[in-house]
Amino acid sequence: MESQEEKPIIYTMENKPIVTCAGDQNLFTSLYTSLAQQLPREPMEWRRTYGRAPKMIHLEANFVQFKEELLPKESNKALLTFPFLHIYWTDCCDTEMYKSSVKEDMMRWQNTLRTHGSADWVIIVVETSDTKKKNKPNILPRSSIVDKIRSDFCNKQNDRCVVLSDPLKDSSRSLESWNSLLLKLRTLLLMSFTKNLGRFEDDMRTLREKRTQPGWSFCEYFMVQEELAFVFEMLQQFEDALVQYDELDALFTQYVLNFGAGDTANWLGSFCAPVRNWSGLLLRRPIDMEKRDSIQRGEASLLDLRSYLFSRQCTLLIFLQRPWEVTQRALELLHNCVQELCLLEVSVVDGALDCWVFLSCLEVLHRIEGCCDQAQIAANCSHTVGLWAYATDKLKSLGVLCGLVTKKEPTSEDLNKTVDLLAGLGDERPETVNSLQSPYKKLKEALSSVEAFERHYLELSHAAMEMYQAIGRMRSARLVGKSLAEFYMRKGDPERAETFLQEALKSYVSEGWSLPVTHTRRQIAECQKLLGRTEDYLQTCALLAGDVNLTTEERKHFCQEILSFAGKSGDQSHKVSLSMNVFTQLTRLQFHPATLLVHTGGVLQVELTLKSLMPISVHIQQLAASIHFDVDHGGTLGRSKGVKRQTNQGTVEFNLGNPSAGPTSFTGNSRVLEMDEIQDRSPSDNSLNATGLVCKNAHLLIRRHGNSSPSEMAKCVSPPAVAMKEGDQMLKVQDVTLEPGENSIIFTAPSGQPGSYTLRQLCATVGGIQFVQSHVYPSVRYEVYSQEPQLTVEPLSEPLLAGLPQVVKFTLLTGHYTVKKGDALQLSNTDTMPILPSTSCTARISSPAAELVGESVLSIQSSEKVTSISLPPTPPYHTLDFQLEVLCIIPSGLEQPANERLTNGEIRHRPRSYSHPDTPMTAIDQRMSIDCPWSIYSTLLTLTFYIPFKTKHSLLSAGNRKYIQVCVQNMSDMNFTLAEVKLTEKQHASLELQSFNTKTHQLLCSKHSVFCLWEVMWKDDLPSCLQCVFSATFSPTNQDTSAFKPFHYQFQLERVTTLYSVRAAISPPASEQHCRCGLLCGLEVSITRLTEPSEGEITEDSKTDTDGLKTTKLMYEVADSNSNWAVCGKSSGMVLMPMKANATHRVQIEVMPLFAGHLPFPKIRVLKYLPHSAAAAMQPDPDSCIENDSLSLLDKTLDDQADTASIRSRGSVHSVGSSDQQQKGVAMPRLEPFSPGQVFNHSRTQQVLVLPATDDHIMEVNAT
Amino acid sequence: MAVCIAVIAKENYPLFIRSVPTQNELKFHYTVHTSLDVVEEKISAVGKSLGDQRELYLGLLYPTEDYKVYGYVTNSKVKFVIVVDSSNTSLRDNEIRSMFRKLHNSFTDVMCNPFYNPGDPIQSKAFNGIVSGMMVQTG
Structure with a gap:
């Protein structure tokens, strides 16, 4: 309403779709307020063509008075000024009046619309009850007017005429009619949109399809499509609006790309014009009409177009609450513009683009800051930081270009450049004139002086760095830091630069990026040189000289830096200590001999293999290795406790990482298990308690594998200043030239005192510089031992057999003792083991490394008591061995005379034979006593012989x-x-x-x-x-x-003589010819005395009977162990034997064969019976004593047959006593067996034929 | 196509890095190293939301004025980075993806080599060949 008189200014936020109002203006004015308020209240669903998703839309409208000029002409494509709906208002209720004036007015209105091809109209009839009542109560009902209007104008579209009842009253009827009116209006508006926009889009597409035609202009098309975007924006459809701009963007981009591919469009010519203005983006206005006009005129440059396009996109994105997309797109845009200008070969003043980018970055950031609060910005650093960094970058290059990054003032040429650049900025935009911090002002100020530039640059750099750090992009932050360091270097402030460089270097080293490491290190070297930090500089030089990423020339340069310093520093008292690892690396240590174990005074050579990392050969005044000495307590016998540590004896390989931080320093080499065998021995007797393996570097291996190990890092970034420890033993080699690559240096290791020697440090001295390796890892140790002479005698072959000449081997370990000429071993002779003289007895002398050193014939002199072996002269720690033949005489079995004494006064131990558990042979231990020249004590040795x-x-x-x-x-x-x-x-x-x-x-x-x-x-x-x-x-x-x-x-x-002979005979029963199974047979045993009793026998066991006849009591016993016979009646008995030759005693015993066949006779034993009186008087002779159990066995049989007449006749009450009494063996009759030769049994193996029983129904076959 | 191709170990040290010879190699080293920031950011962001069902291709890590840096991370956290010249606009996302896939396949072959010690710099001829195929020799 307000602006209806003027042409509407395009300010899209205030723009609303235009709706014209014709007819009764007063009526409309009275309803306008509520209409304008009510219309957007309810959303409407907008169904779209081309399958686009329907949208809910709140409709607003700009109601203007209808004028014919408002209707678009055929050629005019403007959409913003397009009236989408035409309303005719009337409250006429009088037929007359309608006919007279209103209808006519309507007709005119309709005709105008029709001529302009607009079909979007509606007639609203306002009806108030007041008017009805007041004016014509008797006229035609109002419907008739509406009907008339409908029949006059809406012949087919009845809905084009709406009735509004009592609009100003607060009644339900009024409300209802309002609602239906609003609904109708919205529906019609949408219909109009759909129709008109559809038509517009079709036209636009047609236009776009013509883009290959020669006359086509992008700028024209741009205006058309933007019109559509404006409408969408007007309808608050920002998404759709953005799509229009994105399409334009893409189309333009495609053209530029095609241009790059050689497909040139004519209209692109205007964009290829040299850039004259680089004032940056302008995002503070919703629409930059200036640029829009220049586009419309086809005079826009590429930057103008891009800037305008982006400012529109930015506005829409901010409407859409997507500020972070703005930053992202901004960065893309800036990169893209730079590329496009390059692609289109647009000529640009040096630095102009940098200005443009810088200003644009800041402009975007300002814009974002303007629409977000501080917390939001802080939380979304990741989106803005790119712009900050880009701006920083650009400012820096501008500074470099304009000569602002120097210690001095910029030259006049620089100033000219600055003026040119500032000219391209033009005047400051009116929006920011009053703002203190506008990008324009910043740039102008930054370029105005060196100091101001520095201030601005530092501010930006730090902002970018802090942001990167805040979001955890440490690498990016360090890169900014590095760039800052370069700035400081140019400004001549190496101290500040170094801090940043070191930080960056730390990160590159820890992550193993060798090329950046080298580059950064070179910059650091420059800093350190400027700062005069000699030690650090030399250390860095050493690192660089060994850096394979550099060219040989550069490496030589750095190496020369070190050498020239080393050469000119005359002051020898103060030496600069540097880490050795960067200069040369200890790759291998080799010991000769390889056992890592020498005796005192022995020769041990250490061969160091040093890999020189220098590009040229370096002369070293002195190479020293310090050795730490530990007295090895209680370990003089080094050989016995020689714990072998390295598997590859004597050679230690060092796997050092490349200190110039190649990835090798990182991948964890030298992460090899270092295993050691440990043996826990009891201190008292050296017996093994426990044994096991221990991993010595477990603390390194088990450690969590993080990104970097701090120790390694520290070592590489700035090798710690190392001092050479004094006081230890030093190995020194003077004047060595280290060629690039592997060098071998040989030391002779000290071995003066027994103990363990550990290689601790290495130090190479070049003039005033010392290269020190503070510790050698893995630790290298060798041991020096001192050994007492040791003599061992052992059989040449096991076992030593007694009775035969046997060779024994004498081994003498000389230890620290030197065998002189005339030294001899004195062996005490023994009878049981004479030493056999031999003519050719050779002694072999071998070195500790078991190499044969010499041979000589031994002279052996034997006297009565002593055998003397004179030894050849032997150096210490050598082995002397020779062989001797000895004979151990087999003892013949009987006792030998009492102990003798040996020559040295010791009691001679008779060799005692004993049985050895390992062999069935009887063993004899032969002791030897040897007097050695090195000891006042005799050496006692034992040899074990076996009797074969x-x-x-x-x-x-x-x-x-x-x-x-x-x-x-x-x-x-x-x-x-x-x-x-x-x-x-x-x-x-x-x-x-x-x-x-x-x-x-x-x-x-x-x-x-x-x-x-x-x-x-x-x-x-x-x-x-x-x-x-x-x-x-x-x-x-x-x-x-x-x-x-x-x-x-x-x-x-x-008792060899046969005393008795025993005969047995078995006679069959009287009726039978042969013995028969189961029938009793007679067994006659006749015992005959064969000889006169000897003297001893009479006194010993004879007894004079009452009748004066000498008799001996014998006991016989018949027993059948095989159960062939059953002894019936008594099986044993006493026999009184007259003590004269050929006296015979017969005994009859009944036996019954149990089996048929040739049965062996039952066994008959004859034993001496010693009555208790005699037994008591008897000497207990172990040889003749009957063992208890056999006695009891016999007694038991006696018990069984208690009715034995002879026993009874003896009348002994003890004889049938309990076994308890017998066990005591006191005053008891005893049985004594005869010696094997004393009784001869004639019928010992006789057999008798036994027939089977006569009436055997059962045939028994006994197969034996 | 690509101007620099890098394979970076889980621990962020380079296993392989090759760039177009005509350009400053050092610059690419810096670029690739810095891109690890974004790679890590993306990995951790994905790890939070989707768990193991993640996409190996990380997309555009960050654009610079001259280059576009793309990232790809294997399940074993080995990173591939491809740097493309910004002026090379004909390259589509799909092509970058397929380059990464090819690179991954070839890398898998390298890892399968029993003589290759995981963690060592890659020196495989076959791998080098694949990489050469992806890089513009003219620069």
């Missing part, structure tokens, strides 16, 4: 004839030949032993036996005791007879 034979003897009888059998069993693993087998009796010369052994040589194989037999022949009387000696010679089978060695076996036989 086991000898047994037995006495065999045949009636009165006697035989002696000797069994020799070979227990060893060797085969022997036995010869000269002989048995002699020592005491009785009259005796003759007749040999039955025919062979002179007898083979005695391993684990086999040889039996020898002799008959004893005597003339007068057989002695009851025989002292026999069995002798033989033996030698291993495959040796000649000269090697035969004697073997003796002594034994004693007692």
